[in-house]
Amino acid sequence: MSAHTHVHVQAADIAHHVATQLGEIGQRFTSGRRSIVDALVKAQRPLSIPEILKHTKGLAQSSAYRNLTVLENAGVVVRVITTDEWARFELSEDLTGHHHHMVCSVCGAVDDVRIPDSIENELDAALERVAKKQGFAMAHHRLDVVGVCKSCR
Amino acid sequence: MSAHTHVHVQAADIAHHVATQLGEIGQRFTSGRRSIVDALVKAQRPLSIPEILKHTKGLAQSSAYRNLTVLENAGVVVRVITTDEWARFELSEDLTGHHHHMVCSVCGAVDDVRIPDSIENELDAALERVAKKQGFAMAHHRLDVVGVCKSCR
């Protein structure tokens, strides 16, 4: 039941999963929160606040921020910091599986990307090793590809 | 003479290198800029604005931001985005060599870390492959270890 036991939740189960996670911290799965989660599920990539608001018409910006914080506390959403402009939000890896991001240095667009498990494992082992050497307890890693996206080339 | 031909500049050469890079974009190597670069050289890790100001007494915050922007345009300094709090700045990899960051999720401290070239190469090849598949022109990658630092454990 812990976060780590879930590897990849099916689309149809997401609503139920989110409702459960919210319930565990005494929060409701309101329509505003539902539409935010829907937007993130559909997008399949980290969305900025403006993008989220486009998909959740009528929701106040402040409510979006507040709901995203609640969803973050519930372990359903993660805040992604890519550049210094807008923060972006995505579903947690419990729901989407482990992945990384391609960040366009021209337009700032962010897309998901996955690499082979074999390389992930080798990388994690190497990071664990060097982190330990410096007395650092590694929780996880973050990896971004920086470059120019299809539409900006 | 281009940035990519430099792999790792010796400490003693840094000042000269910076002066040259600044000159190429018509900027001077002033005392304020010198003290910022000195702070970054000594730190050997990304520094936040408050940290930089501690090491450059008398320099106005606005001047620090402006100078860091100039140094960034000169290709000497890179802005590092780790969390949503303060931006951090470090010397470019032309001066420090390729490396990654360990970010403490408790106190926000950031330290440099390096992994074996063999793994870097394998990783780059894999990233290049998946990026190309999505029509994305990879320039470079960013990799962070997230966890808890020595003093926060």
Next chain:
DNA sequence: ATGAGTGCAAAGGCTTTGCATTAGG
């Protein structure tokens, strides 16, 4: 009814910008 959730507007906090002054070439 009763407390969580929401919208609107104001406040916060990091960063940038305007403008007068200073300094380097």
Next chain:
DNA sequence: CCTAATGCAAAGCCTTTGCACTCAT
């Protein structure tokens, strides 16, 4: 001298917060 650089203060911009209202239970 003349332009770049600096300090101070004000403005900007994303994000958070206060408060009254609404909605679901």
